[in-house]
Every structure is written in structure tokens, then in C-alpha cells.
Amino acid sequence: MTGGEIIIEETGERFIQLPTDGSILRAALRAGIGFPYECSSGGCGSCRFRPISGEFVDLAENPGGLSERDKRKGVRLACQSSAIGDVSISVSTRREFVPKHSFARFEANLTQVRDLTSDMREFTFQGPTAAMFIPGQYALIEGPEGMTRCYSMSNLPNNGGEWHFIIKRVAGGHFSNWLFGLEVGESVTIDGPIGLAHVSETSQRDVICIAGGSGLAPIISIARALASEQDTERLIHVFYGGRTPADICGEDYLSGFACWGERLRFHSVVSDEEAAKAAGWSGEIGFVHNSVISRFGDRVRDHEIYFAGPPPMATALQTALMIEMKVPFEQIHFDRFF
Ligand SMILES: Cc1cc2nc3c(=O)[nH]c(=O)nc-3n(C[C@H](O)[C@H](O)[C@H](O)COP(=O)(O)OP(=O)(O)OC[C@H]3O[C@@H](n4cnc5c(N)ncnc54)[C@H](O)[C@@H]3O)c2cc1C
Ligand code: FES
Known part of the structure; x- marks a missing residue:
């Protein structure tokens, strides 16, 4: 079973990774820690950390965000690692990465689909509470057998709890093909919102x-x-x-x-x-x-x-x-x- 207490050596910050958290990164953001990240998908390398003590498990084989040098030095990706028991790690946290809206998992019901092209479909999900995010952010959608992928919201934050996604069906893609097989009335687990490429709240350009x-x-x-x-x-x-x-x-x-x-x-x-x-x-x-x-x-x-x-x-x-x-x-x- 994955999970445990994670201590960040530089700051002494502590947080718990629950088995349902999915990764060290998701546990950290849920706890309001400013853990660096960008893609949550193993591709960008922004969430690299150095293990100090304890045991870890990989969530993906050979993620593109780790170089050969990183691997030789034992560096890991927080979005593709889980703790097994209590661990301590080295990473520079920063205020700009602290989620601006609470990052939470919830069940959402598929209420509507609309095809935009032969391989692009809009999915509307109904969540239990207001859908609070900043335009440009994304959420993680969880699927069968532990599969999780990131999808950006296409609508605006709303009190009605609607989450809209526009998803491209990838030829041979595991998750997108599973999503395109969902029927209205079925549910998924959504974890969100996160993401830093959101609309600027200050620029007037x-x-x-x-x-x-x-x-x-x-x-x-x-x-x-x-x-x-x-x-x-x-x-x-x-x-x-x-x-x-x-x-x-x-x-x-x-x-x-x-x-x-x-x-x-x-x-x-x-x-x-x-x-x-x-x-x-x-x-x-x-x-x-x-x-x-x-x-x-x-x-x-x-x-x-x-x-x-x-x-x-x-x-x-x-x-x-x-x-x-x-x-x-x-x-x-x-x-x-x-
Ligand atoms: C920030 C962000 C926002 C995105 N927003 C959208 C969007 O709005 N619309 C859209 O259509 N697509 C979006 N994507 C792409 C989406 O997340 C999927 O990559 C895409 O749907 C293809 O997934 P697939 O499983 O069908 O394809 P696959 O080819 O089966 O998988 C796609 C990639 O996921 C990787 N992967 C495998 N296992 C895991 C794992 N456990 N965790 C994470 N990744 C894994 C694979 O290495 C592969 O490179 C976004 C991606 C990111 C990073
Ligand atoms: S956030 Fe991009 S690799 Fe982890």
C-alpha cells in the first residue's frame, strides 16, 4: 500500500500522502504546499526531487521528464512517484506553486457529449459543488486500472458545478479511447483544479x-x-x-x-x-x-x-x-x- 508522511528537508514542511492521492505531487498540492510542477504527466521534469530517506515506487516507466543523468543520480519525479511509508525528500518549494483553489477529488457525472469534429468531443460533467478554477487550468481525470490523464477545462468557473472538457481521441490512445466509450449517466473521478498557464489576473495587454x-x-x-x-x-x-x-x-x-x-x-x-x-x-x-x-x-x-x-x-x-x-x-x- 502506498502512502505515508513526507518531510521536505529544506523547509521542514510535512504532509501526508494517502493511498488515494495518486502521487507525491498531488498529495503536496492538496496539502497546500508550493511543490514545483507543470504537466503532472511525467513529461516536463519540473517536479524533480531528490530522495533523502525512505522507499518510493514508480508510477510510470521511463518518464520523458527524467534525463539519464537524473536517473543515475537517483532523482525522481513527484508526479510519477508514490511514497511507501514515511520518507524525506529534497526540493525547493515556492509560493507561486501553491494552488489558488482547493485541489480536491470528487465524483462527477457525465451529463452531455457533443462532437466537434470526427475526433474532438466536448464532455460535460456535473460535480457535487461549485466548479472553481482559473480559466486555462486543468484537472486530472481518473480511469480504470489506475490510469490518469490531464484535461483542461473549456468553460468558465461556475456555481452550478459544471466541468467542460474538449478531448481529442488519439489513435491507439488508452485513456482517450476509454473516455470516448463513456455513456451519458456514467461517472468518473476528477482531481482538480491545477495548472499555472492560466489567464493573468493583472495584465491589461x-x-x-x-x-x-x-x-x-x-x-x-x-x-x-x-x-x-x-x-x-x-x-x-x-x-x-x-x-x-x-x-x-x-x-x-x-x-x-x-x-x-x-x-x-x-x-x-x-x-x-x-x-x-x-x-x-x-x-x-x-x-x-x-x-x-x-x-x-x-x-x-x-x-x-x-x-x-x-x-x-x-x-x-x-x-x-x-x-x-x-x-x-x-x-x-x-x-x-x-
Ligand atoms: C496539462 C495537460 C493538459 C491537457 N489537456 C488536454 C485537453 O484539454 N484535451 C486533450 O484532448 N488532451 C489534453 N491533454 C493530453 C491528455 O492528457 C492525454 O495525453 C491524451 O488524451 C492522450 O492520452 P491517451 O491515453 O489516449 O494516449 P496514450 O498515447 O495511451 O497516452 C498518452 C501519454 O500518457 C502517458 N502516460 C502513460 N501512463 C501514464 C500515467 N500513469 N500518468 C500520466 N501519463 C501517462 C503515455 O506515456 C503517453 O505519452 C493534456 C495534457 C496535459 C499534460
Ligand atoms: S510536473 Fe511535469 S514531469 Fe512532473
């Missing part, structure tokens, strides 16, 4: 939101939050990149806002030129990061920028924005969907 493929949900949530703002003239540009015209969706989530076509604009880009021509696509063809840079040029630096999607898209955007265009890091917020 114009905004560029960029989603690729499965990255649509958090971008729609952020755009909805910004489009709901009153007494502002700031512009919100939403870019969505898909492979073919049949993959493009999401515009209808935003077209009902009063500011649609004025301060809120949607740009879609497809990358497969042959498929675009075959479908008679008259819109833009190319990669979404190039589309953003060619439209804004140096003015990209005047914006608050949010993006979400597969790691190759995120890497292309990081290179273009941070290295080539020198956009200040604090204006860029992103989630990589490992």
Missing part, C-alpha cells in the same frame, strides 16, 4: 491565444474569460491550427460574444497543403506559429500570449517567441500536452 489540435480547451476558456470583460478595448486574437480543414473547430464557442468580430477575432490555419487544396480551403495554410509571427511581427512583444497543444507546436512557439522575437518570459503562458 492585448492578447494572443494559440491552440494546436487537442490544445483547444484551455484557449477557449481563456478567450471566454477575456471576452466577458466589460469596459475594455483590448483585443483578443485566437489562433487555431489543425492539420486539415476538417480538423478546424472552436469558432462557435466565441461567435456569440458581443465583442465578436470587433475586439475578439478567430484565425484558423491548416498545415496539410494537399488536404487544404482538395477541400477547397480558402484560408491560411502553414504552421500556426508562423502565422502568428507573420501577422504581428515585432508587435508580438506588446501582447500577453497563451498557448496550448502538442509538444512540437509548443517548442516551435517557444523558439519563435522567446528566442527569435524576444518576448519577455513573463508575458508567455503555456501548457504542453505530453
Whole structure:
């Protein structure tokens, strides 16, 4: 049985990992500890820690977030490790990682599904209490045999307890295929909210939101939050990149806002030129990061920028924005969907 008391050597902070907590990271965040993290999926390496004493178990084999050097030094990932009994660890906790809303597990009932494309589906779950999160955040959904994956909310926080997700069915993907088999009326366990790539509560800059493929949900949530703002003239540009015209969706989530076509604009880009021509696509063809840079040029630096999607898209955007265009890091917020 996993679980025990975890002591952080640097600060003396202590917290309990219960068998239901899933990982050391989830136990720490639940206890309100500012444990560093980004993806909760083993991909980014942000939650690395050094074991000092005690026993640990791996939740995944060879997670991409650990280098060979890390493995040789015995470094572990908190999102992919559980304690067996009491342990002590070394990690630098920071206030910015403390969850802003309580991070909690609850049962939620699937009340509605809606297909957006042949492989993208919106799922609506009903939770027991108000759905409190910051637009751009995500939750962990638990499935059979201990499988857990992260999914970003696409709606806005609400007192009615609704959690909306837009999920892409991955060919051969274990979890997404299980989710697409769920019937209305069935329940899942949700653990959330967490995530740091959420809408800024202070910035007043114009905004560029960029989603690729499965990255649509958090971008729609952020755009909805910004489009709901009153007494502002700031512009919100939403870019969505898909492979073919049949993959493009999401515009209808935003077209009902009063500011649609004025301060809120949607740009879609497809990358497969042959498929675009075959479908008679008259819109833009190319990669979404190039589309953003060619439209804004140096003015990209005047914006608050949010993006979400597969790691190759995120890497292309990081290179273009941070290295080539020198956009200040604090204006860029992103989630990589490992
Ligand atoms: C922060 C974040 C937000 C995301 N939001 C969305 C979203 O809004 N919509 C969407 O469609 N997708 C989202 N994803 C991707 C999603 O979590 C899944 O990776 C995706 O649905 C494919 O899962 P799968 O099981 O079908 O595919 P698979 O290919 O079977 O698995 C996907 C990945 O999960 C890894 N994995 C295996 N075991 C574990 C484990 N125990 N814990 C964690 N990972 C494991 C595998 O190594 C593989 O790389 C998000 C990912 C992250 C990190
Ligand atoms: S948060 Fe653990 S590897 Fe990303």
C-alpha cells in the first residue's frame, strides 16, 4: 500500500500522502504546499526531487521528464512517484506553486457529449459543488486500472458545478479511447483544479491565444474569460491550427460574444497543403506559429500570449517567441500536452 508522511528537508514542511492521492505531487498540492510542477504527466521534469530517506515506487516507466543523468543520480519525479511509508525528500518549494483553489477529488457525472469534429468531443460533467478554477487550468481525470490523464477545462468557473472538457481521441490512445466509450449517466473521478498557464489576473495587454489540435480547451476558456470583460478595448486574437480543414473547430464557442468580430477575432490555419487544396480551403495554410509571427511581427512583444497543444507546436512557439522575437518570459503562458 502506498502512502505515508513526507518531510521536505529544506523547509521542514510535512504532509501526508494517502493511498488515494495518486502521487507525491498531488498529495503536496492538496496539502497546500508550493511543490514545483507543470504537466503532472511525467513529461516536463519540473517536479524533480531528490530522495533523502525512505522507499518510493514508480508510477510510470521511463518518464520523458527524467534525463539519464537524473536517473543515475537517483532523482525522481513527484508526479510519477508514490511514497511507501514515511520518507524525506529534497526540493525547493515556492509560493507561486501553491494552488489558488482547493485541489480536491470528487465524483462527477457525465451529463452531455457533443462532437466537434470526427475526433474532438466536448464532455460535460456535473460535480457535487461549485466548479472553481482559473480559466486555462486543468484537472486530472481518473480511469480504470489506475490510469490518469490531464484535461483542461473549456468553460468558465461556475456555481452550478459544471466541468467542460474538449478531448481529442488519439489513435491507439488508452485513456482517450476509454473516455470516448463513456455513456451519458456514467461517472468518473476528477482531481482538480491545477495548472499555472492560466489567464493573468493583472495584465491589461492585448492578447494572443494559440491552440494546436487537442490544445483547444484551455484557449477557449481563456478567450471566454477575456471576452466577458466589460469596459475594455483590448483585443483578443485566437489562433487555431489543425492539420486539415476538417480538423478546424472552436469558432462557435466565441461567435456569440458581443465583442465578436470587433475586439475578439478567430484565425484558423491548416498545415496539410494537399488536404487544404482538395477541400477547397480558402484560408491560411502553414504552421500556426508562423502565422502568428507573420501577422504581428515585432508587435508580438506588446501582447500577453497563451498557448496550448502538442509538444512540437509548443517548442516551435517557444523558439519563435522567446528566442527569435524576444518576448519577455513573463508575458508567455503555456501548457504542453505530453
Ligand atoms: C496539462 C495537460 C493538459 C491537457 N489537456 C488536454 C485537453 O484539454 N484535451 C486533450 O484532448 N488532451 C489534453 N491533454 C493530453 C491528455 O492528457 C492525454 O495525453 C491524451 O488524451 C492522450 O492520452 P491517451 O491515453 O489516449 O494516449 P496514450 O498515447 O495511451 O497516452 C498518452 C501519454 O500518457 C502517458 N502516460 C502513460 N501512463 C501514464 C500515467 N500513469 N500518468 C500520466 N501519463 C501517462 C503515455 O506515456 C503517453 O505519452 C493534456 C495534457 C496535459 C499534460
Ligand atoms: S510536473 Fe512532473 S514531469 Fe511535469
